[in-house]
Amino acid sequence: MIPSRPLLNADRVRFAGDLVAMVVAETREQARDAADRVVVDLDQHPAVTNVDAARQPGAALVHEDFGTNVAYQSTRTWGDVAAAFDRPHRVVHARLRNQRLAGVPIEPRGVLAEASRWEPVLTVWSSTQIPHGVRDELAAFLSMPQTDVRVIAPEVGGGFGAKLSLYPEELLVAWAARRLLRPVKWVEERSEHMQATTHGRGQLHDAELAVEADGRIRGLRVRLTADLGAYPMGVGLGPLTRRLLCGCYRVPALQVDIESVYTNTTPIAAYRGAGRPEAIFLIERMVDLAARELGMDPVEFRRRNLLPRFETPVTTIAGENYDSGDYPAALERVLENADYRGLRRRQDEARAQGRLIGIGVASYVEMAGFGPSGDLFESAVVRVNPDGAVTVVTGTSPHGQGHETAWAQLVALELGVNPDWITVRHGDTALLAAGTGTFGSRSAAVGGTAVHLAARDVQEKARRIAAHMLEAAPADIVVRDGSWHVRGVQGRAVGFRDIAQVAYGEGRPADMEAGLEATRYFQPPGLVFPFGAHLAVVEIDPDTGALTLERYLSVDDCGRVINPLLAEGQVHGGLAQGIAQALYEEVAYGPDGELLTGNLTTYLVPTAPDLPSFSLDRTVTPSPVNPLGVKGIGESATIGSTPAVVNAVVDALAPLGVREIDPPCTPEKIWNAMLASRSR
Amino acid sequence: MPVTDKVPVHLLVNGEAYEVMVPPYKTLLEVLREDLGLTGTKHGCELGECSMCGVLVDGKPYLSCLAMPLDLQQAEISTVEGLANGNEPHPLQRAFAELGAAQCGYCTPAMLLTAKSLLDSNPRPSREAIRQALAGVLCRCTGYLKIFEAVELAAARSSTSPPAAHV
Numbered sequence: 001m002i003p004s005r006p007l008l009n010a011d012r013v014r015f016a017g018d019l020v021a022m023v024v025a026e027t028r029e030q031a032r033d034a035a036d037r038v039v040v041d042l043d044q045h046p047a048v049t050n051v052d053a054a055r056q057p058g059a060a061l062v063h064e065d066f067g068t069n070v071a072y073q074s075t076r077t078w079g080d081v082a083a084a085f086d087r088p089h090r091v092v093h094a095r096l097r098n099q100r101l102a103g104v105p106i107e108p109r110g111v112l113a114e115a116s117r118w119e120p121v122l123t124v125w126s127s128t129q130i131p132h133g134v135r136d137e138l139a140a141f142l143s144m145p146q147t148d149v150r151v152i153a154p155e156v157g158g159g160f161g162a163k164l165s166l167y168p169e170e171l172l173v174a175w176a177a178r179r180l181l182r183p184v185k186w187v188e189e190r191s192e193h194m195q196a197t198t199h200g201r202g203q204l205h206d207a208e209l210a211v212e213a214d215g216r217i218r219g220l221r222v223r224l225t226a227d228l229g230a231y232p233m234g235v236g237l238g239p240l241t242r243r244l245l246c247g248c249y250r251v252p253a254l255q256v257d258i259e260s261v262y263t264n265t266t267p268i269a270a271y272r273g274a275g276r277p278e279a280i281f282l283i284e285r286m287v288d289l290a291a292r293e294l295g296m297d298p299v300e301f302r303r304r305n306l307l308p309r310f311e312t313p314v315t316t317i318a319g320e321n322y323d324s325g326d327y328p329a330a331l332e333r334v335l336e337n338a339d340y341r342g343l344r345r346r347q348d349e350a351r352a353q354g355r356l357i358g359i360g361v362a363s364y365v366e367m368a369g370f371g372p373s374g375d376l377f378e379s380a381v382v383r384v385n386p387d388g389a390v391t392v393v394t395g396t397s398p399h400g401q402g403h404e405t406a407w408a409q410l411v412a413l414e415l416g417v418n419p420d421w422i423t424v425r426h427g428d429t430a431l432l433a434a435g436t437g438t439f440g441s442r443s444a445a446v447g448g449t450a451v452h453l454a455a456r457d458v459q460e461k462a463r464r465i466a467a468h469m470l471e472a473a474p475a476d477i478v479v480r481d482g483s484w485h486v487r488g489v490q491g492r493a494v495g496f497r498d499i500a501q502v503a504y505g506e507g508r509p510a511d512m513e514a515g516l517e518a519t520r521y522f523q524p525p526g527l528v529f530p531f532g533a534h535l536a537v538v539e540i541d542p543d544t545g546a547l548t549l550e551r552y553l554s555v556d557d558c559g560r561v562i563n564p565l566l567a568e569g570q571v572h573g574g575l576a577q578g579i580a581q582a583l584y585e586e587v588a589y590g591p592d593g594e595l596l597t598g599n600l601t602t603y604l605v606p607t608a609p610d611l612p613s614f615s616l617d618r619t620v621t622p623s624p625v626n627p628l629g630v631k632g633i634g635e636s637a638t639i640g641s642t643p644a645v646v647n648a649v650v651d652a653l654a655p656l657g658v659r660e661i662d663p664p665c666t667p668e669k670i671w672n673a674m675l676a677s678r679s680r
Numbered sequence: 681m682p683v684t685d686k687v688p689v690h691l692l693v694n695g696e697a698y699e700v701m702v703p704p705y706k707t708l709l710e711v712l713r714e715d716l717g718l719t720g721t722k723h724g725c726e727l728g729e730c731s732m733c734g735v736l737v738d739g740k741p742y743l744s745c746l747a748m749p750l751d752l753q754q755a756e757i758s759t760v761e762g763l764a765n766g767n768e769p770h771p772l773q774r775a776f777a778e779l780g781a782a783q784c785g786y787c788t789p790a791m792l793l794t795a796k797s798l799l800d801s802n803p804r805p806s807r808e809a810i811r812q813a814l815a816g817v818l819c820r821c822t823g824y825l826k827i828f829e830a831v832e833l834a835a836a837r838s839s840t841s842p843p844a845a846h847v
Contacts, residue, residue, distance in 0.1 A: 029703075029705075104820055105784070105786075105820060106724065106730065106732060106784065106786045106787050106818060106819065106820045106821075107722070107784065107786040108723075108724075155784075155785065156784065157722075157784045157785070157786030158783075158784040158786060158820050158821055160820070187723065189725070189726065190724065190725035190726070190727065190729070190730070191725075191727075399784050400783030400784030400785065400821045401783070402780070402783070565779070565780045566780065568780070568826075569780045569783055569821075569822060569826060572822055572823035572824075572825050572826060573783060573820070573821045573822055573823050574823075575823055576820075576822075576823035576824070577820075599725065599727060599729060600725055600727075600729035600730055600818070601729055605818055605820065607815050607816070607818060608810075608811045608812075608814040608815050608817070608819075608824045608827070608828075609811045609812060609815050611823055611824060611825075613825060614823065614825060
């Protein structure tokens, strides 16, 4: 049973940020004044704000009629786990925590709805990553045909998963606009964002890794507890984490117990990586801990366990079909770029002088490009006007990724059109019957492929027109340098604009309809698995616990790269957020359910001086599951960087006997860890 | 005076003189966006934490969400709309576009103006000076690196002197 979330809560407030009333007014000032006059008479009940408290016998119940705070439980076993843990050389134990994070797109959420007085038409502008999903839900909620609900996601100021859910405000504002026949607008304030917009991560892992004396992994057992917050977004992200727990390694036996638990906190949903950073954090910390217990260099431990290079899919014990990968190559590349052996030498010298230098490595793999299920397709239209200008309509919904540039590049390549003549339109449900949106590093692999296929279809028809114009066979037409030639014949060529003119005018083949456009829906046959290796160097001040991130190097492999500048931008931003999880950010609640990090002075988004210069590199291992060979790059760097930095912090503190430190590794936590070690 | 009463306010924005009738409690951010139609300046936290609303007042970065227009009637206010020279983008705008220093773009107006203020007083700033100057303007997309590089590129194009080693 999944409890439903009321739009407005008259009876019971389950988290600070639950909605209790809506005020509609002529001006913002009036609305604020009126909201101040709403008196909410609350009786205070006990709250549970973390998963340990929520699971205690007799704990306060978030949903009383549900009878327990445990919403979902599962145990899955693959391979012979009992044998793997039957007298192995060593079992490494750890309790690892992925703290709760907030998305904090710099533009808060906003919704504007306008119902026409004359037609049964509703237009909703929403700062969302999924305009078609919002349209579908609104149409169902308001019992309107989808064609009468138009959702527009204009230029959206960042998302990071926080704009991936349908929110009560979207339904309420649309409802009010229809009821009042006046435009109604709501824009979130930053403090409302911190309270009411979905959070991310919030997982607790009790993990055991069984290893041989030579470092080979025998098996992994994980008890995963996922904090759902007060209302469920499906069964939470635990099952997604489970699918990636083997990371880049051969793991012959795996057991994963999942509990998803309600707490009196903001609902947890996607945040950059969404379930996958948690998996890689777990396995990369366990690998480092195991190497340390065996007295082995963590890089050597990885070398002994990494899956070897593969160009066609391999299936992990958990049943995931990794599409292609070369994990050893990425690892060796980052080690070479960093001069790993030199770094270790300098670390030894520094330690001899009492300095605390740490080197952290992480090998990661990511699961992206969702698909492949039936409803996770992506749509594209490539439409050519009679003057040769091209419109591309995409079902992806970019909010900073640069799809306008990348999709125009894909089309320019197929049609020999100057990108200035290509307009990419997105985020408008009036332009496409269906679309999925932008999340989970899916846009290039699924949406880019749909654009590519539509451009190919247009190219096919254009080729027939060009062949007819040039009196050649279609197979002999080649597109080169912006014009369409007959292969091997000098000077016989037409431009794309000539072809477009013929497509709508005189001179077409007799059996050909007018027009030059194509619509495609691409559903990928499988997921893509970007991967890479990251390396961080930190120095910790032994007197204060203050940390400096001295160097950061990444090697990321997202298959073929459409646009290196855009890909780099995604890596930079991903690194910033992954490093922020390692060092700065955490959503915190008081025991009574009060949010303690309700603004940007308490929730520490990194500022310009907080981050190091990054040194980026890449390997290229094409994906076999789409014709472009692309994977995805939106979340990769976030996934690799949190464990790399935490591994570096623990490595720096290793001489003091510190074995574990939960992110964010703040100076205070580091200081306390140092104090505890000194008192031992 | 009832709070709904409007008062005349004279503002000099991007070199143009404006006279508007606004309630006295309206912030500069609100007046710029709602009364002058200059929506390049963005709403952020309205607490002075994020600088999305950053403009220049007499050439210095200023948080328009915390500024009262009545206090600024003698000042020269610059917003992102005033950066370009007709159709010719400002060197900072060109460098930001070329290097991919904007992703979602929401922080870009404040970033550009803050960087302009820096370059106006320090034409060849060091990387460290750029990092410090932009410290107040949050960006969630770029990790800042391409922004630093864009400021350096714009500085290099506009100046013949080498970058300072310090400050």
